[in-house]
Amino acid sequence: MTTEFSDEILMRFADGELDPDTAAQVERAMESDDELVTRVAMFMETRAAAKDALAPLLEEPVPDHLTAAVERMVAEKKAAEGPREPSEPADASVVPFPRRAANDGNRARWIVPIAASLLAALGGYWLGADGASAPVGNTDLVAVSDPGLVEALRTVAAGDERQLAGSNQRFRAIATFRDNAQTLCREFELDSAQSSTVISVACFADPGWRVTFAVVAPADSGGYAPASSTEALDAYLQAIDAAPPMTVEEETQALSSLR
Amino acid sequence: MSPRTGRVEDQLVAFLPNLRRFAISLCGSRDVADDLVQAACERALANAERFEQGTRFDAWMFRILRNLWIDTIRRQKTAGVHEDISERQDIAGASGEREVEARLTLKSVSEAIADLPDEQREVLLLVCVEELSYREAADVLAIPIGTVMSRLARARKNLADAAGITGENMRSDIVHGAKR
Structure with a gap:
């Protein structure tokens, strides 16, 4: 059978x-x-x-250029999705944001979320809501080109606020300091229309400012970023050996030297 | 609002090694594969909202990549480009004499896989290597499940013939009760 x-x-x-x-x-x-x-x-x-x-x-290791390209696309996608819901933790999701500042050395790359509002502020880039974004190179991503923001970085004293020219964003200067390469850097916050706050550090690299750090946090208390988002900032500042914030006089002098 | 867990953008980077392996096996060239993987990721992110939560992310990505590959082949054909992108030297080792050699010596398994017809190789990759079910493989390839089965059976018979796989090695496992 x-x-x-x-x-x-x-x-x-x-x-x-x-x-x-x-x-x-x-x-x-x-x-x-x-x-x-x-x-x-x-x-x-x-x-x-x-x-x-x-x-x-x-x-087999995935080639670095491929990983980097995909990480960048993921970052752009997340940025295009805009700020997180206010109910969510501010530091829940991270994407790589390569530092371009001088003296990068062997330092670990910083992993920070980028907000769409920040991208808009920096270069007038606005990634489409459908996620179909034009390729944005890293150089474009980190260079500060918005005239209102450039002006604010140059003139607003730490502790002062200003509405950015030609924008509905509020700029708040937090501190001015030098990093381990003696580069002049400023910590600042931007409040966007979507009621989120971007905490950011920009450093001056002739001829302009470059953003070296950015984290978005939902502003649930009158526009000030909650403490959880500043932990990432603190870690970053430590990593670049940021000098203590300048006094008002030092800051005025440092900023005026840029003009 | 889509759930935050299991989002395409959260899974993509970790999945790159698998996606790249599939691409290399599919097109036989690392350079072509890397371009293909990048293009697939771009498309996946652009269509991320179409990914259904709770379904297999790997199958979804394989489908995107495989469709891009098919597009690439079609474009190359219509453009009359005859760069031999299907020369599978990267996984099989370049050998113009392969046909002749094959009669004399058995091929390695990876050579034999590389030499399979495309339609047999892709179904073998999805089921045997990436461990998709027949149903999932049918969805990825947009073919009936019966076609998956007939192609897969042929692929494995061809592989067995070319690489000298007889089943004797696993026979004892089965006899001793290690059945699935």
């Missing part, structure tokens, strides 16, 4: 894709049919062999 099983049936059996009744029939037949066992084993073995043969490809 030979029950004929097609290759397809045996393959489905080997792959666990056969219905229980037919699978039971195959099993029973295998008990007394060595050739059938071998045919099933061939399907099991080819599967295992294929998996083994291609396993090394999985161990």
